[in-house]
Amino acid sequence: MCKNHLISLFLFVGCLQATAYSDHRGHRIDSLENVLASGRQLSDEDRMEAYKSLMWGYLNTDSERATHYARLALALSYRHDWQNSRADALRVLGLLAYGGTNYDTALGYFEQALAVTDSMQDNPKYKQSDIDDNYSTLYGSIANLYNMRDEAHLAIAYYQKALPIFEKYQWLESTSILYHNMGELYETMGNYAEARRNFTLALANGRRSGDSLLVAMSCKGLSKAYLSLGDYPQALQVAAEAYDYYRHHATEENEDYLTTLCNLARIQLKGTGSRQQADAYCREALGALNSETGAEQRADVYNLCAEMALEHHRWQEAKDYALMALAADTIETIDDIGSRVLLVMACAELGQTEQVRQLITYIYNGMEQFSTDHYQSGLSQMEVLYETEKERAELARQQDENDQLRREKQWYLWGGILTALVLLLAALLFFFLWRSIRLKRRTALTQAKLEGELAERVRLSRDLHDRLGGTLTALRRQVESGGEALTLTDQAISEMRNVAHHLLPDSLRRHGLRVALRNYCQAMKNVSFTFLGQEQHVPNEEAVYCMVYELVNNAVKSSGAQHIRVQLIAESDYTAVNVSDDGNGTTAASPQETAATPENPSAGSGLRNIRERVLALGGRIDIMARPGEGTEVNIELPHSK
Numbered sequence: 001m002c003k004n005h006l007i008s009l010f011l012f013v014g015c016l017q018a019t020a021y022s023d024h025r026g027h028r029i030d031s032l033e034n035v036l037a038s039g040r041q042l043s044d045e046d047r048m049e050a051y052k053s054l055m056w057g058y059l060n061t062d063s064e065r066a067t068h069y070a071r072l073a074l075a076l077s078y079r080h081d082w083q084n085s086r087a088d089a090l091r092v093l094g095l096l097a098y099g100g101t102n103y104d105t106a107l108g109y110f111e112q113a114l115a116v117t118d119s120m121q122d123n124p125k126y127k128q129s130d131i132d133d134n135y136s137t138l139y140g141s142i143a144n145l146y147n148m149r150d151e152a153h154l155a156i157a158y159y160q161k162a163l164p165i166f167e168k169y170q171w172l173e174s175t176s177i178l179y180h181n182m183g184e185l186y187e188t189m190g191n192y193a194e195a196r197r198n199f200t201l202a203l204a205n206g207r208r209s210g211d212s213l214l215v216a217m218s219c220k221g222l223s224k225a226y227l228s229l230g231d232y233p234q235a236l237q238v239a240a241e242a243y244d245y246y247r248h249h250a251t252e253e254n255e256d257y258l259t260t261l262c263n264l265a266r267i268q269l270k271g272t273g274s275r276q277q278a279d280a281y282c283r284e285a286l287g288a289l290n291s292e293t294g295a296e297q298r299a300d301v302y303n304l305c306a307e308m309a310l311e312h313h314r315w316q317e318a319k320d321y322a323l324m325a326l327a328a329d330t331i332e333t334i335d336d337i338g339s340r341v342l343l344v345m346a347c348a349e350l351g352q353t354e355q356v357r358q359l360i361t362y363i364y365n366g367m368e369q370f371s372t373d374h375y376q377s378g379l380s381q382m383e384v385l386y387e388t389e390k391e392r393a394e395l396a397r398q399q400d401e402n403d404q405l406r407r408e409k410q411w412y413l414w415g416g417i418l419t420a421l422v423l424l425l426a427a428l429l430f431f432f433l434w435r436s437i438r439l440k441r442r443t444a445l446t447q448a449k450l451e452g453e454l455a456e457r458v459r460l461s462r463d464l465h466d467r468l469g470g471t472l473t474a475l476r477r478q479v480e481s482g483g484e485a486l487t488l489t490d491q492a493i494s495e496m497r498n499v500a501h502h503l504l505p506d507s508l509r510r511h512g513l514r515v516a517l518r519n520y521c522q523a524m525k526n527v528s529f530t531f532l533g534q535e536q537h538v539p540n541e542e543a544v545y546c547m548v549y550e551l552v553n554n555a556v557k558s559s560g561a562q563h564i565r566v567q568l569i570a571e572s573d574y575t576a577v578n579v580s581d582d583g584n585g586t587t588a589a590s591p592q593e594t595a596a597t598p599e600n601p602s603a604g605s606g607l608r609n610i611r612e613r614v615l616a617l618g619g620r621i622d623i624m625a626r627p628g629e630g631t632e633v634n635i636e637l638p639h640s641k
Contacts, residue, residue: 032057048076048085055092063096070096084126087116087134094141103145110142129169136165140178152185159185172209176202176218183221187228196225203238213253216245220256223263232271239263250288255297261285262304275311282308295329299339302328306342310349319346337363505545513541513575517548517568526563527552533570539639540617544577547610551579551633554606559583559631573639580632585625610635 032050035042042050051073058066070092077086094109117134120126143158159182166175179202186195199222206214219242226235243264246257265281268274285301302325309318322343326336340363347355508516514531521529538544548566555564561583569576607623610633614621619637 044076044080048073048082051076052085052088055089059092059095063099066092067096083116083120083123084130084134087113087120087138090116091134091138091141098141098145098148101148103149106145107142110138110145114138132165132168136162136171136174139165140174143181147181147185150188152189156182156185172205173211173214176205176209176211176214178202179205180214180217180221183218183225187221187225192225192228196222196229199225212245216242216253217256220246220260220263223260223267227263227267227270232267235263235267236271239267254288254290254292255294258285258288258293258297258301261288262300265304265308269307269311275308278311279308299325299329303339303342306339306346310342310345313349315346315349319343319350322346508541508545512537513544514568514570516541516545517566520545520549521552521566524552524556524564526561528563528565530565530567531570532567534572536570538570538575540575540637543613543617544575544635544637547613547635548577548579550606550610555579555581555583555631559585561630575637575639577635578632580630582630585627585629585631 032054036047036050051069055066055069055073058069070089073085073089074093077083077089090109090113094106094113097103097106097109113134117131117138120131120134139158139162143155143162146152146155146158159178163175163178166178179198183195183198183202186192186198199218203215203218203222206218219238223235223239223242226232226238239260242256242260246253246260250257261281261284265278265285268278268281282304285304289298289301302321306318306321306325309315309321322339325339326343329336340359344356344359344363347359505516505519507519512535514535518529518531521527552564552566555561559581561581564579564581567578569578611621614635614637617637618640619635621636622634623631624633625631
């Protein structure tokens with residue numbers, strides 16, 4: 001655990017203990033002890049207040065006395081079932097064990113205090129704010145403990161438990177420090193994106209609180225996260241803000257000052273390529289080292305010097321600084337791998353191949369061991385978290401079994417309802433997916449059919465014109481002039497040309513849908529055509545032409561209409577067609593209502609085919625049939641974007 005973490009953690013503990021009494025001069029503590037020793041008759045409530053003030057007052061100065069008064073407060077709390085005071089005493093005992101690095105003992109006390117706080121939930125004499133205060137302080141204390149033990153997953157889990165309470169009561173300083181601690185934990189885990197997110201939130205809360213130290217701490221952490229992610233402009237901006245603060249507090253914040261200088265040097269070196277500025281920050285960091293500088297910060301400065309020496313091709317100097325970095329921090333950590341990598345680079349340039357080989361082997365084994373340890377540690381922490389939650393749930397159940405049974409029944413009821421809802425939603429989702437697949441498949445088949453029909457019309461038109469037309473023309477030459485045979489042949493050639501033209505006219509391709517429909521309607525008896533909109537080619541012209549062709553033919557053959565009206569509307573975002581007649585109005589509004597007859601075998605499929613084509617093109621069709629008055633068909637096709 002680096003000292004930067006410790007600074008953040010102690011700040012965090014301090015803000016959690018805001019309600020605790022601590023007089024460093026000891027005046028009130030002495031007077032309280034005198035009152036207790038005088039034999040004066042005190043109520044248990046007054047005695048408890050004295051015990052609590054003394055245990056908090058001695059917490060940072062005299063652990064034995066703090067322990068003594070915490071145990072007295074604990075015993076008195078059982079006599080009257082004062083749960084809040086009991087949780088308070090247990091937490092002080094946990095903090096005392098924590099300060100003595102007896103982490104397992106401290107964790108036991110914190111867990112007991114959490115169980116007591118759980119039991120306060122259903123007690124009306126305790127306010128929710130008191131319960132929340134207990135939870136937040138205990139979650140923070142447990143998180144700090146796991147942080148000190150380098151168990152990042154567990155620490156983050158408990159910080160996240162405390163976070164909603166901090167945000168609920170707008171404790172900005174505490175929230176900022178909590179996000180900062182989580183950012184540093186994610187950074188040690190190599191999750192720089194999540195570290196950036198947490199440092200950003202820490203900075204936002206620090207700015208809102210107006211605490212310049214919290215802002216500087218957040219900027220320092222955020223600059224390293226941006227540096228690791230390769231976002232050098234952002235890294236430089238926040239690092240410069242941190243530097244403005246730390247250079248004015250270089251003595252009391254020495255290690256954060258050094259970390260900020262190292263960040264700035266690396267940003268200049270990697271981001272802007274300014275060796276001169278990077279050298280200046282490096283020299284400033286070397287000059288700021290003193291006897292109080294921690295091992296990790298000292299090693300980081302020496303590693304920076306090695307990096308700068310490599311940039312200037314001073315190989316021996318780089319090697320010397322890398323060795324100094326390794327010697328500065330005697331505890332073997334993953335950071336030592338970076339020092340050895342620098343050492344490998346320097347030795348390689350110096351031609352010391354045997355030392356390079358040994359170092360590479362050491363680095364490989366170290367990385368492999370780190371990966372194994374990191375993986376095993378992560379699994380272990382998840383198991384601990386699971387077991388801890390399991391034990392707390394079991395303890396709460398034992399404390400109030402009847403209430404727990406009632407809650408379980410409610411959960412079972414809601415669980416059953418939720419399960420039924422989930423199953424219902426799953427069934428609905430399956431149905432909608434199945435229907436969507438069917439619609440897509442039907443649409444695809446319809447589109448394929450439509451494309452096939454258009455291709456077939458093109459082929460038939462070409463065959464009629466090229467092959468049958470040629471045959472009829474040759475036959476005409478063989479027929480004697482005048483006579484009935486010549487007249488019939490001319491009629492056959494004319495009819496053939498009309499059929500070939502109407503199947504898919506050449507004017508459709510050359511002049512567009514308006515001209516093609518106009519020519520078709522003019523060629524038909526009692527068919528009128530009107531056009532509204534913009535003169536333009538529109539999408540799916542062939543399909544629209546074929547639908548109008550089929551609607552007009554249906555009206556001519558089956559409705560007994562005296563007049564048929566065709567209207568085309570072409571706008572920038574849609575094409576609309578209206579075909580109406582004054583016939584008998586027997587055309588059905590849905591394909592199921594249109595029955596085929598021996599006289600009109602296509603009646604059952606004509607409108608159905610048109611409807612399928614319209615839907616396949618993403619359009620809509622409305623059919624209005626009024627017996628004795630006629631039929632009107634409206635088709636609207638949107639232009640795809």
